[in-house]
Amino acid sequence: MAMTSETSQTIPNRVLGLYDKPFWQLLAETRALHLQRCGSCGAFRYPPGPVCHECLSPDYAWTAVSGGGSIMSWVIFHRQYLDLYPAPYNVVAVRLDEGPIIISNLTGAEPEGSWIDRRVEMVPVPIGAEILPRFALVR
Numbered sequence: 404m405a406m407t408s409e410t411s412q413t414i415p416n417r418v419l420g421l422y423d424k425p426f427w428q429l430l431a432e433t434r435a436l437h438l439q440r441c442g443s444c445g446a447f448r449y450p451p452g453p454v455c456h457e458c459l460s461p462d463y464a465w466t467a468v469s470g471g472g473s474i475m476s477w478v479i480f481h482r483q484y485l486d487l488y489p490a491p492y493n494v495v496a497v498r499l500d501e502g503p504i505i506i507s508n509l510t511g512a513e514p515e516g517s518w519i520d521r522r523v524e525m526v527p528v529p530i531g532a533e534i535l536p537r538f539a540l541v542r
C-alpha cells in the first residue's frame with residue numbers, strides 16, 4: 404500500500420461488515436443513533452450482527468436509541484496515527500442506556516477527575532461528507 408502525504412481531514416475508508424450499512428445511513432439521515440433491536444426478546448445489539456446475543460433470534464428492527472449513556476472507560480492517545488486525530492486525543496467506551504457499548508470520542512469539555520460513570524449524550528459531528536457519532540458531557 405502506498406503512503407500518501409495528504410493532510411486533509413478525511414475519514415479513512417470504512418471496512419463495512421454485512422450489517423453495518425444501515426447504522427451509518429440512519430445516522431446520516433436522522434442524526435440519531437439506531438441499533439438493531441431483537442424482534443424476539445427486545446435486546447439491543449451493537450456492533451450490528453446476524454443474530455441476537457441473548458436469544459439467537461435472527462429477527463430485528465433498526466430502532467432509534469436515546470443517545471444517552473455513561474463513560475465506562477477512556478484513554479488519552481499521545482501518539483498520532485491518523486490525520487483526523489491529532490494527538491493528544493481521547494477515546495471513550497460508552498455504555499448506552501440501552502445496554503450496548505460503543506467506542507467513540509468525547510467532544511467538548513473534558514471531565515475533571517475521573518471520567519468513569521460520567522453521563523454523556525451522543526452528538527452527531529459532521530466530518531467532510533460523513534457524520535460521526537461522538538459524545539459530550541451532560542451538564
Ligand SMILES: [Zn+2]
Pocket residue numbers: 441442443444445446455456457458459460
Ligand atoms: Zn433476542
